[in-house]
Amino acid sequence: MPIQSLYVHVPFCAQKCAYCAFFSEASSGELINRYTDALVREMELVADDLKPRTIFFGGGTPSILNLAQWEKILRAMERLNLLGAEEFTVECNPATVSLDKAKLFRAYGINRVSMGVQSLDEALLDRLGRIHSREMVFKSFDILRRAGFDNLNIDLMFAIPGQTMDIWRATLKEVITLGSEHLSSYEVIYEEDTPLYQQLQAKEFDVDEDLACEMYEALVEHATADGFHQYEIANFARSKPETRNSKPEIPASACKHNVNYWRGGSFYGLGPSATGYVRGVRTTNWSNTQLYCEQLEKGKRAIESREELQPLARAGETAAFGLRMVAGWPFEDFKRTTGHDLRKDWAQEMKQLTERGWGRIAPEGFQLTRQGLRFADSAAEMFLR
Numbered sequence: 001m002p003i004q005s006l007y008v009h010v011p012f013c014a015q016k017c018a019y020c021a022f023f024s025e026a027s028s029g030e031l032i033n034r035y036t037d038a039l040v041r042e043m044e045l046v047a048d049d050l051k052p053r054t055i056f057f058g059g060g061t062p063s064i065l066n067l068a069q070w071e072k073i074l075r076a077m078e079r080l081n082l083l084g085a086e087e088f089t090v091e092c093n094p095a096t097v098s099l100d101k102a103k104l105f106r107a108y109g110i111n112r113v114s115m116g117v118q119s120l121d122e123a124l125l126d127r128l129g130r131i132h133s134r135e136m137v138f139k140s141f142d143i144l145r146r147a148g149f150d151n152l153n154i155d156l157m158f159a160i161p162g163q164t165m166d167i168w169r170a171t172l173k174e175v176i177t178l179g180s181e182h183l184s185s186y187e188v189i190y191e192e193d194t195p196l197y198q199q200l201q202a203k204e205f206d207v208d209e210d211l212a213c214e215m216y217e218a219l220v221e222h223a224t225a226d227g228f229h230q231y232e233i234a235n236f237a238r239s240k241p242e243t244r245n246s247k248p249e250i251p252a253s254a255c256k257h258n259v260n261y262w263r264g265g266s267f268y269g270l271g272p273s274a275t276g277y278v279r280g281v282r283t284t285n286w287s288n289t290q291l292y293c294e295q296l297e298k299g300k301r302a303i304e305s306r307e308e309l310q311p312l313a314r315a316g317e318t319a320a321f322g323l324r325m326v327a328g329w330p331f332e333d334f335k336r337t338t339g340h341d342l343r344k345d346w347a348q349e350m351k352q353l354t355e356r357g358w359g360r361i362a363p364e365g366f367q368l369t370r371q372g373l374r375f376a377d378s379a380a381e382m383f384l385r
């Protein structure tokens, strides 16, 4: 059966944000054109094994590509029978949204936009090196609605140096009032080799763990009070989850592409630095746009590394990913996906987590509690083999 999920990495940004370690660079027009052609070539190489139900263009800043470049990519996808996905998301920076681009997106079946907002406080946006103002967020949101998008996500960040609880609450309130169908909110990670990390090393500010915890609590509290349903540590969907056997399912407006990823599903990853996971084999493309283009110009995939995990190790990773979701792992779903039984191979870990108050075992599955979700990374690590 062909693979049903496609991730495309667009490695360009207008300028690098102070905290960001994703592979992207300030763009030059010529290199973007060359990348566009290389990406089409890469799509041609995998198209026969791909019938996407979900597509996600991330980055970097996919919306930085101009109309002609987008048209080239989308036409190629049409020719290769890659359009028609149930969910087709493009990540956008509020400074690079236009009505023409939004209309072009709609015309080719892009039905979800994820907008990187991070904060609505001008001083913090500046501090983070964002290229957009708060006004641009409202304007772009409006443009996307006018173009007909009815499935929008907003990305926020909290525990930003200089962000007080009042500023955070104000941003949350304004963002929730905007009425997006989805909200993702991440605590700042100090990634090595970023300006923010260097400032931390130079002791220009302190990290306040307690405040970060309170901000996470405020996020969950405000979002759920205003009609969002949390379905993953950092992700909230507006639609109410259906209930099956008295347990909530994943909400309909959850990001289907990421749910497939957390549930250990296969996906192709195209573009520089992209990771793919196809039938148990993980591949990672070169994190070098020139090299990526050179390889594809020679007609070869631009894969830097390939890794095939042993079945038990693979199942352990899949368990760890799936526990990020509030619904946790239904035992039967896990068995179907991995061929392993959580009740057999991870009985000890589930017992320990339950005793610590971080986990909950039910006859049909295992999930982390609200407290456990706060420490999901440590909990998930216990499942790795």
Ligand SMILES: C[S@@+](CC[C@H](N)C(=O)[O-])C[C@H]1O[C@@H](n2cnc3c(N)ncnc32)[C@H](O)[C@@H]1O
Pocket (backbone or CB within 6 Å): 019, 020, 021, 022, 058, 059, 060, 061, 062, 091, 092, 093, 094, 115, 116, 117, 118, 155, 156, 157, 186, 187, 188, 189, 190, 191
């Ligand atoms: C790959 S970025 C792409 C979004 C888009 N380029 C933008 O920034 O407008 C996806 C999201 O990851 C989050 N993110 C990136 N770096 C982060 C970091 N160091 N700590 C926490 N969140 C981060 C941001 O919320 C960002 O919107």
Ligand code: SF4
Pocket (backbone or CB within 6 Å): 012, 013, 015, 016, 017, 020, 021, 022, 024, 059, 060, 061, 093, 116
């Ligand atoms: S956060 Fe988004 S816009 Fe900023 S550098 Fe990273 S990918 Fe680019």
